[in-house]
Amino acid sequence: MNERRVFALIHQIWGDIRYPEFYWVLAALALILVVSWGVSFRLRKRGSASDKSAWGTLRAFGAGGLKRVAFPLMAFGLVLLLRVVLVSLGWPHISVLYLAGALLASWALIRFLVYVLRCIFSRGGFLTSFERVITFLIWGAVVLDVTGLLDPALETLELVTFHVGKQRLDLWMVLHGTVVVCVTLLVALWVASLIENRLMAARHMDGNVREVLARLAKALLSIVALLLSLSLVGIDVTTLSVFSGAFAVGLGFGLQKIASNYVSGFIILLDRSIRLGNLVVLEDNTTGTVTQITTRYTVVRTLTGTEVIIPNEYLVSNMVRNLSFTDTRVRVPIAIQVSYDTDVDQAMGLMMEAAKRHPRVLADPAPGAALIGFGDSGLNLELGFWVNDPEAGTGNVRSDVSLEILKAFRANGIEIPYPQRDLRLRSLPPTYPSVPANTVPLESK
Numbered sequence: 058m059n060e061r062r063v064f065a066l067i068h069q070i071w072g073d074i075r076y077p078e079f080y081w082v083l084a085a086l087a088l089i090l091v092v093s094w095g096v097s098f099r100l101r102k103r104g105s106a107s108d109k110s111a112w113g114t115l116r117a118f119g120a121g122g123l124k125r126v127a128f129p130l131m132a133f134g135l136v137l138l139l140r141v142v143l144v145s146l147g148w149p150h151i152s153v154l155y156l157a158g159a160l161l162a163s164w165a166l167i168r169f170l171v172y173v174l175r176c177i178f179s180r181g182g183f184l185t186s187f188e189r190v191i192t193f194l195i196w197g198a199v200v201l202d203v204t205g206l207l208d209p210a211l212e213t214l215e216l217v218t219f220h221v222g223k224q225r226l227d228l229w230m231v232l233h234g235t236v237v238v239c240v241t242l243l244v245a246l247w248v249a250s251l252i253e254n255r256l257m258a259a260r261h262m263d264g265n266v267r268e269v270l271a272r273l274a275k276a277l278l279s280i281v282a283l284l285l286s287l288s289l290v291g292i293d294v295t296t297l298s299v300f301s302g303a304f305a306v307g308l309g310f311g312l313q314k315i316a317s318n319y320v321s322g323f324i325i326l327l328d329r330s331i332r333l334g335n336l337v338v339l340e341d342n343t344t345g346t347v348t349q350i351t352t353r354y355t356v357v358r359t360l361t362g363t364e365v366i367i368p369n370e371y372l373v374s375n376m377v378r379n380l381s382f383t384d385t386r387v388r389v390p391i392a393i394q395v396s397y398d399t400d401v402d403q404a405m406g407l408m409m410e411a412a413k414r415h416p417r418v419l420a421d422p423a424p425g426a427a428l429i430g431f432g433d434s435g436l437n438l439e440l441g442f443w444v445n446d447p448e449a450g451t452g453n454v455r456s457d458v459s460l461e462i463l464k465a466f467r468a469n470g471i472e473i474p475y476p477q478r479d480l481r482l483r484s485l486p487p488t489y490p491s492v493p494a495n496t497v498p499l500e501s502k
Contacts (some may be wrong), residue, residue, distance in 0.1 A: 073150035085094070130165045136157050322353055331350070408424075
């Protein structure tokens with residue numbers, strides 16, 4: 058270890074304080090900071106036009122990143138320019154500019170990385186912790202570099218070695234590889250987010266196809282970034298074949314259901330048998346609208362407002378009635394019984410007129426009524442009409458039409474019979490009392 062390098066910059070700055078040139082340099086540095094802050098403040102106040110295209114997304118990202126790093130980056134550039142000019146003029150005692158340049162450069166790097174993280178991930182506890190880790194690592198490296206302890210620290214980390222199979226690793230290689238892997242994955246996720254935004258803006262493409270392409274792009278870019286980063290740090294990626302084989306075995310046995318749900322999710326998204334907004338009916342008569350399709354499960358919101366989370370494997374391996382697969386129109390039947398003395402044509406006409414007056418009932422196909430059977434107590438009629446918004450429910454329209462039919466029947470004297478039975482007593486045992494002459498047949502209602 059070279060003892061003269063440790064705290065050399067700090068000692069030099071401490072020695073320059075005694076000279077008046079140091080304060081002129083300090084005043085120039087303060088002026089640079091004020092000018093940079095003013096320009097960056099005006100830049101942050103300027104808005105940008107919204108553009109949903111790919112280049113528009115890139116421009117928006119670049120403009121947002123520039124606003125984030127405008128102050129430290131502009132100040133770093135001016136400090137670097139001032140340092141070059143003063144060195145060419147032979148101006149002494151400018152050591153404070155070296156320290157300011159290192160601090161401003163690290164500040165700009167921190168703000169840019171945090172901005173990239175916020176563009177990739179949503180705000181939350183995980184993101185806040187990751188921002189703190191990035192800030193700590195960068196400021197720690199700057200402190201070690203300024204104090205001259207960076208090289209001795211790296212040499213110490215290189216002395217701690219261990220073996221993983223035939224691969225010889227040291228602590229510095231592990232830390233360096235972790236940083237490279239994280240940065241490469243962040244870049245890959247950022248590119249994947251740009252691709253996803255571009256796909257979601259393509260309205261001419263089916264929604265399920267967009268979801269599949271976006272998730273495939275994110276998975277492929279993450280895998281490529283991981284393998285590339287491991288190669289960059291000197292780790293032989295062929296040694297991962299053992300781990301990939303073990304992972305495949307574990308996936309086949311312990312994660313069979315999870316893998317099946319993920320594969321089923323891609324199948325649903327690709328064959329487009331179930332789409333967002335479809336009204337589906339499951340085998341247990343659960344009826345609802347598909348509100349979300351992920352790679353592991355599908356969310357169905359029932360007509361009562363309850364959200365049901367269904368594994369994708371269930372939707373692939375069981376029968377699902379999709380009421381809006383190719384056509385959103387749904388037929389709603391209403392069964393009614395009238396007495397045998399009723400004018401059937403008049404009753405069916407009143408039923409169809411009641412359905413036509415409802416605003417949700419379609420005029421094409423027109424409502425229709427039919428005599429479907431002869432019951433014990435009356436004639437069985439059925440009214441059928443069509444609606445094109447089944448996701449709004451059919452119970453309310455069924456109730457409204459039924460009330461209109463009841464009012465129309467009462468106004469026209471059409472009877473809806475009660476269930477009734479005629480009991481005829483042919484003979485009674487001698488012990489029973491005689492039946493009075495005025496007894497009528499019993500009627501159960």
